[in-house]
Amino acid sequence: MASIQPTETDREMTFGEAINDALDVALGNDPTVFLLGEDIADPPGGVVRLTHGLSTKYGTHRVRATPISEQAIAGAAIGAALGGLRPVAEIMLMDFMTLVMDQLVNHAAKHRYMSGGTSHLPLTVRTRIGHRRGAQHSSSYEAWFMHVPGIKVCAPTTAADAKGLLLSCIADDDPCLFLEPTPMVRSRRRSPVPEGDYRVPIGQAAVARDGSDVSIITYGQMTPAALEAAATLADEAISAEVVDLRSLVPLDHRTVLNSVAKTHRAVVTHAAARFAGPGAEISAMIHEELFGELERPVHRVAAAFTPVPFAQSLEQVHAPDASTIAETVREVMK
Amino acid sequence: MSSADVDLGAHDLPVDDLLNIHRTMLTIRLAEQRFMRGLSRGEFPGFYFPVQGMEAAAVGVIAALRPDDYYITTYRGIADILAKGSSLEAVFGELLGRVTGMSRGKGGTMHMADPDRGMMLTTGIVGSGTPIANGLGLSAQLLGNDRVTGVSFGDGATSIGALHEALNLASLWDLPVIFVCHNNLWGECTPLEGYTKTARLAERAAPFGIPGLTVDGTNVLEVYDAAAQAAERARRGDGPTFLEVVAPRILGHYFGDTGSYMDEAAVEQARVNDPVPKLGDWLVSQGHLGPDELDTLTGQIADEVEDALATALNSDMLPADELRTDVFAPGVDTPR
Numbered sequence: 183m184a185s186i187q188p189t190e191t192d193r194e195m196t197f198g199e200a201i202n203d204a205l206d207v208a209l210g211n212d213p214t215v216f217l218l219g220e221d222i223a224d225p226p227g228g229v230v231r232l233t234h235g236l237s238t239k240y241g242t243h244r245v246r247a248t249p250i251s252e253q254a255i256a257g258a259a260i261g262a263a264l265g266g267l268r269p270v271a272e273i274m275l276m277d278f279m280t281l282v283m284d285q286l287v288n289h290a291a292k293h294r295y296m297s298g299g300t301s302h303l304p305l306t307v308r309t310r311i312g313h314r315r316g317a318q319h320s321s322s323y324e325a326w327f328m329h330v331p332g333i334k335v336c337a338p339t340t341a342a343d344a345k346g347l348l349l350s351c352i353a354d355d356d357p358c359l360f361l362e363p364t365p366m367v368r369s370r371r372r373s374p375v376p377e378g379d380y381r382v383p384i385g386q387a388a389v390a391r392d393g394s395d396v397s398i399i400t401y402g403q404m405t406p407a408a409l410e411a412a413a414t415l416a417d418e419a420i421s422a423e424v425v426d427l428r429s430l431v432p433l434d435h436r437t438v439l440n441s442v443a444k445t446h447r448a449v450v451t452h453a454a455a456r457f458a459g460p461g462a463e464i465s466a467m468i469h470e471e472l473f474g475e476l477e478r479p480v481h482r483v484a485a486a487f488t489p490v491p492f493a494q495s496l497e498q499v500h501a502p503d504a505s506t507i508a509e510t511v512r513e514v515m516k
Numbered sequence: 517m518s519s520a521d522v523d524l525g526a527h528d529l530p531v532d533d534l535l536n537i538h539r540t541m542l543t544i545r546l547a548e549q550r551f552m553r554g555l556s557r558g559e560f561p562g563f564y565f566p567v568q569g570m571e572a573a574a575v576g577v578i579a580a581l582r583p584d585d586y587y588i589t590t591y592r593g594i595a596d597i598l599a600k601g602s603s604l605e606a607v608f609g610e611l612l613g614r615v616t617g618m619s620r621g622k623g624g625t626m627h628m629a630d631p632d633r634g635m636m637l638t639t640g641i642v643g644s645g646t647p648i649a650n651g652l653g654l655s656a657q658l659l660g661n662d663r664v665t666g667v668s669f670g671d672g673a674t675s676i677g678a679l680h681e682a683l684n685l686a687s688l689w690d691l692p693v694i695f696v697c698h699n700n701l702w703g704e705c706t707p708l709e710g711y712t713k714t715a716r717l718a719e720r721a722a723p724f725g726i727p728g729l730t731v732d733g734t735n736v737l738e739v740y741d742a743a744a745q746a747a748e749r750a751r752r753g754d755g756p757t758f759l760e761v762v763a764p765r766i767l768g769h770y771f772g773d774t775g776s777y778m779d780e781a782a783v784e785q786a787r788v789n790d791p792v793p794k795l796g797d798w799l800v801s802q803g804h805l806g807p808d809e810l811d812t813l814t815g816q817i818a819d820e821v822e823d824a825l826a827t828a829l830n831s832d833m834l835p836a837d838e839l840r841t842d843v844f845a846p847g848v849d850t851p852r
Contacts, residue, residue: 216658243658249688254647254681261651261665264636265586267658269651284678288641289648296627298620299842301636331843331850355845385849432849 192374197366200341204348216244219272223247256285263303273309290357291332306351313364317489322454334358335430339405346382363403385432393423396447401427410504446477456484483510541571565592569766572791575599576739586652586665588645591626601633604824614831643676653691664750668696672703687724692750700765721758733763734791
């Protein structure tokens with residue numbers, strides 16, 4: 183994809199630095215952009231320091247630390263959007279999204295529709311998907327939001343996509359949910375990120391690896407595992423294409439269907455629960471559109487239908503990894 | 517003592533403003549009565565949450581605000597919405613789901629928004645408007661204008677967490693917001709004393725460092741004075757006010773609810789204190805309105821209501837191809 187090709191003005195950044203850079207660019211370019219969330223001002227600049235330095239640079243009126251008060255945060259974002267601003271709210275962890283469901287689902291998502299298009303809400307909610315913190319700090323609930331008409335859902339994997347999608351969310355005229363998986367946020371790996379107001383269009387998947395035998399469709403924190411599985415499978419003469427969805431709503435049907443029309447086999451993988459997870463929709467869509475062209479039914483490899491366990495022995499088998507993805511691919515190659 | 521003897525208190529509002537307030541209250545009353553009559557007779561289907569008895573509580577607050585101030589209301593919001601300046605055609609159109617409704621019929625009874633008149637949102641979820649009002653207040657603060665945001669909610673909303681989160685943030689950030697608690701003494705079908713031991717709901721503001729005022733919501737001038745004071749405080753940058761406006765509910769929770777669980781004597785008392793005739797009689801007693809002028813005015817408004825309702829009833833509903841529009845901005849590939 184052109185949008186993730188390095189250019190001369192790229193800078194090497196971690197995923198977290200790319201998020202900080204996107205917020206910096208948005209605050210610098212648009213006076214109507216402001217941030218609000220728990221602990222986001224300096225110090226500490228966010229509990230995992232993603233907003234570090236921004237309140238010092240732009241002031242605490244634009245980078246606003248809030249009480250531990252998720253409904254107040256979400257409501258203030260909605261109202262500020264109604265009042266002509268472009269708020270970027272941070273809800274510390276996706277498990278805490280339970281506390282803002284009324285504001286986001288009943289109000290943010292439905293407002294454009296309920297107002298017959300006379301009013302809309304340009305707001306972004308960033309939330310981190312936790313990791314290895316047990317059942318209330320590690321969950322992946324993106325399927326809930328996919329099910330709510332009116333919220334766009336972005337789930338980047340690379341640093342460049344994190345920046346490009348976050349800037350697109352902030353500039354978007356609809357409510358956007360932006361997911362930040364902790365394994366990405368904690369990663370020290372740097373990759374090229376274009377400087378300035380770089381945008382990745384919402385609703386465009388990326389082919390992260392070309393292949394011809396099978397399509398692995400994924401997003402967010404599972405993309406690296408899918409790529410690792412594809413590398414392993416290449417040694418076994420299985421050519422796996424990896425489609426990184428990047429956005430879940432709108433979903434890039436075309437890129438998914440083009441890939442599966444070529445490979446005739448598909449595996450969908452994610453860290454959210456398999457049962458009624460995002461993969462169910464993607465799998466159904468592939469079956470509906472390409473039924474006659476499939477060599478095998480679409481397989482899904484995703485998290486167990488359990489709360490996220492704490493014990494590492496259980497946590498390791500709760501969600502897929504490169505080896506279980508590869509195993510599933512071998513199954514569909516039979 | 518007849519209602520004409522009630523002393524509404526001294527006030528320096530120009531007579532024209534008093535007459536406008538009265539006209540708006542009477543319009544709300546007649547619009548509601550006409551709409552409910554239509555529902556009763558089966559003229560049209562629909563559902564509706566009556567505001568009878570709350571007219572002064574709504575109009576008194578909004579009359580003290582500027583047209584460019586923001587407001588958020590609830591499903592029992594018809595009085596707020598008409599007071600904020602929406603037309604009868606736009607209101608009836610929305611109640612009936614017609615294209616002439618302010619949201620083209622996509623919102624309906626509980627979701628009226630008229631952003632051009634500062635009526636930003638109507639919520640059907642108890643208490644949920646209050647955190648959103650903070651955001652409107654914050655937008656005024658950050659954009660450097662002096663717009664005030666009012667948000668009304670019923671007494672039932674004082675039991676929900678959203679309001680308490682909102683009060684805390686509004687106080688912390690000195691937001692220019694007026695929290696207007698329309699205390700009609702009923703949380704749906706449960707009386708106030710059945711759900712709280714807080715005798716005066718405005719006391720809920722005190723722990724947050726917010727002034728809490730309680731006024732007689734059947735006396736529009738008292739309501740106006742308190743709201744004007746709150747608006748001035750907000751515009752000065754001194755922060756929010758909690759304004760409890762006590763206006764006993766006269767009818768049931770929703771159209772069709774006979775209110776059989778309500779105490780008859782209390783309802784009778786509420787009828788005696790009905791704010792609409794109370795203001796009309798007072799205007800007559802003060803010589804601001806002749807008795808025949810009141811009759812003429814009532815007839816005029818009734819005609820306007822009838823015309824607006826006819827316009828709505830003669831309007832189309834959106835065609836089926838509008839089902840999937842307005843989920844996202846135009847042009848977005850919306851899932852089928």
